[in-house]
Amino acid sequence: MRVIVAAIDFGTTYSGWAFSFRSDYEKDPTKADVKHWHSGLGTVKTPTCLLVKPDGVTLQAFGYDAENQYMELADKDEHKNYYYFRRFKMLLFGALGKHLTKEINVTDEMGKELLGIDVFAMSIKFMIDDLMAVVNQRLTGIIMETDIHWVLTVPAIWSDPAKQFMRHAAVKAGIATERLTIVLEPEAASLYCQHLPVNTAVTDDSLTISEFPTGSKYMVFDAGGGTIDITVHEVQSQYTLREVRAANGGDWGGIIVDKAFEHFLIDLVGETVFNTFKHSETVDWLHLSREFELKKQAARTQSEGNVIMHFPVSLIDLFETEKERKMSIKDAIVASKYSKTVDLKRDKFQISHSTVEKLFEDSIQQIVKHVQILMNDERMADIKVILMVGGYSESALLQRAIKSALPGIHIVIPQEASSAVLRGALIFGHNPMTVTERILKYTYGTGVAKPFVDGIHPESKRRKTDAGDRCKDILDKLIEKGLRVTPGETQVKEYYYTSNKKQSGMFFNIFISEEKNPTFVDDKGCTKLGTIKIYFEEPDVYLDVKSI
Template sequence: MVSVILGDRDCFPLKDDNISSVTYGQAGEKYYEMRVIVAAIDFGTTYSGWAFSFRADYEKNPTNAEVKHWHSGPGTLVTEKTPTCLLVKPDGVTFQAFGYDAENQYLELADKDEHRDYYYFRRFKMLLFKAFGKHLTKETTIADEMGKELPAIDVFAMSIKFIVDDMMVVVNQRLTGIIMETDIHWVLTVPTIWSDFAKQFMRHAAIKAGIVTERLTIVLEPEAASLYCRHLPIEAMLSGDNLLISELPTGSKYMVLDAGGGTIDITVHEVQSQYTLREVRAANGGDWGGTMVDKAFEKFICDLVGETVFRTFKQSETEDWLYMIREFEYKKREAGSRSGTQVVMNFPASLTEIFLNETHMTIKDAIAASTYAEAVEIKRDKLKISHSVFKTLFQESLHNTVDHVKRLLKDERMVDVRTILMAGGYSESPLLQRAIKLAFPEMQVVIPHAASSAVLRGALIFGYNPASITERLLRYTYGTDICVSFLEGKHPENRRKKNNVGDTCSDVFDILIEKDTKVKTGETQITGTYYNNHSNQRSMLFRIYASNEKNPLYVDDERCSKLETWGNENKV
């Protein structure tokens, strides 16, 4: 016989031998005595960054944070995040560069036509979005921008290791003493709507990057953003008619719309005490973030020049293609914020030449004969797009987001939700802000300054006080596989197994805890007792399965998936 205890291990360890005691900050929140420094990594689809804070600074003001500012090049753009781009040497194992440095070095290599043997990855985080049931393993590969593949775990681990090393340089500059490994607790952000498999994959990538598992916490991005805004003063709000999330009374509910480069992550929180929250609507959303706009732009260029020309351009004139998508990223951010009738971008001469060689007609003549004749113009090296056409690039993303929020608000649990908190880099888009405000005029829409770093800053608060989120709703049903006596009429005949103790049915899904169950942070969620099948049995193997179904019957159903162990499975 063996007893099994299921708890909230990932977000709040049940026991941590490295923590000596728990004390309380000025706001009454708990933090851990040994967490001298909390460091946060926001590993985004489009942009990534890091931040850290010392416990003493956190006690004075939980929003205090040292956030890295990244430079895109000499005398150019400065941002709180850097592009999620990784450059790997031709051997496939040696790190070359990350972020703006990776972009710039790859551009230089492309200019010399020396880039083809290098591995250049960008926006690769979306590999993990639809990972439920795909069994991410150490052998899973990911293709770079030119189709060359490397193990996905190595790509993520190299990226995380760079961020860790980059932050440690700054931490050591700030202190005169020696930083011990046990002085830092790391917090890694992930989208709430990711599957458990994807979250587990990120944990193992961080461990491979050198972060000790006992010093690593996973935080859900909307939760981090929500916690940050619970601490903000009024002057830190970009809009919201002077509404302070921090002053909402106990029992108030608000929707958190975390709009990132890859996903739109939506959850609903209810205010508990002054600085604690509980989840009242299971997180949901979709892959409608800023990268959907990027795909629409790429399709737009393909419509102008044709897929064959565009593919040739991307392969043979990689440097020009990279400059083009970098410029579009700037134009995308500005969309809806400036007056005028056109959006003007550079149009590479190399693309004009390839089009002429492939089609034997000029690009100007082709556009004049197309449906874009009145809305798009190429003049010398400039591409001029009417604002109406440019806005259509956002159309699918905005429609999906607004439509999903409308469906959520029809839920009876949402009847008293009157506030939408927007966070994430894509939330800084004037077009997304306008779409939400127009679609929900009865709602108070709150947007913090530097919405793109709200998750990063909130992750630090969570790192000191994981109990800030007191209650969550499970997105999956969890269970294990058991063998039971075969019952005529209940179990399918093809599952009958004959043995010396009678007919049995195996691979039955034994539910440990159901989908949509409320679970409290730091508490044991369920206990169960299991018996061995044979008197001489010396061990029991527990496989944990997850299912989107509330009451799955069998573990080998296509709607169920086994949580991977990334090593030898545990026997008890």
């Protein structure tokens, strides 16, 4: 029995945690104690920012505290030996994570590096400690480690090595692997929304997933700061669901808008001035980044008026004192392509709404294009509803673009879209069997040696054994990409034998591939996932053609 389930939503831009007691879950699955961070706004997420002391191993602060303390250090010019990380989760996004190992480094905002697994583990450890302090305040008795089951959320489009990396980081942070569950973010959000009453969704016709009859299918659109995660679910009986289309998506999240804002500033002041500003006027750069984050969240679909921001005096000074500069920043704006849409009055930066919308353009266009391609697939003909969750889904600009691109499709947005994943993760933690079926994203297999066939097998793979010449590195497919599998059930049974007499054991290297039928384990697209080691009490003497 899981007395308490604790969930950590480790996001690219924002993170948070929540917990729920088994007794509360049984009365109301949506009930949860969600951390509200003291930012002045009382948000349920805090920036995924990490401040590490100069020794490179001691955590100084996390979240809003990390932002504020780094600003204070920078204000006194004492920040240069500290490590300040933000948005480092994107390190784990990529094709099968071929270069993703425990030895990979992550780079901080000023170019300094630390071991990636340590940075992730420190972040998770902070949230564990923060949650445990609150739990112990709530209860009079002492909570044992075995009373808590932890759930860690990850994007569904991540590769298996990336998910495995997060598990290693969580274990390093102090969570025992048997008390840890990894949950896919779209699944968590979908589970939460299945339990929501009608009045908690922001839709034109008060439509909610909880009212859907068994067999209804809908698209889950999980938009975060880093990735856009899209999958298709089907409603099952008794608040369960099954995946009917494998997760897909890309790195088109909100941070692309931030990069567009940086390019916009570089267009105005030049790359050299901007880089100098970031490194030498760090406090002003941090304030500008934080202010833009607030403006980005509040961006609306307006054709008139301006967005007003503070333009740092230090950036103006750097621009106007640069070697051989012959014009003021105001004159430079007038001479630029932004002459009619941007104005600077003292330190007040006025940007037209149309220019702000253009900062979203690249991200939104890529998202809309991908969603339209998906919806044009004949297999999606019966999809009439899209469930939008994740912090980026709260953007009015993104909502408008999706609705405009998909006329006739119902858009469902829960009022707490940014915390839907966190709350759903708790439901999954209490009852993992709520997901009844998934679609395999990869082909899985193991490396074997089979009898060598001259003219068919490459000579480079010939190996001498007690049973004759064998061809090594053949991928023996265990299960194929695209198949439906049921969690908790055995999917395949195979028999394997040794290739040499008196072997003391067998090693099974497990490989994954995005291809359905790869031939060799080192074919393009194949990646080693891990190794299963089996040792024999007595040396084995069996020989067979399907051998390791």
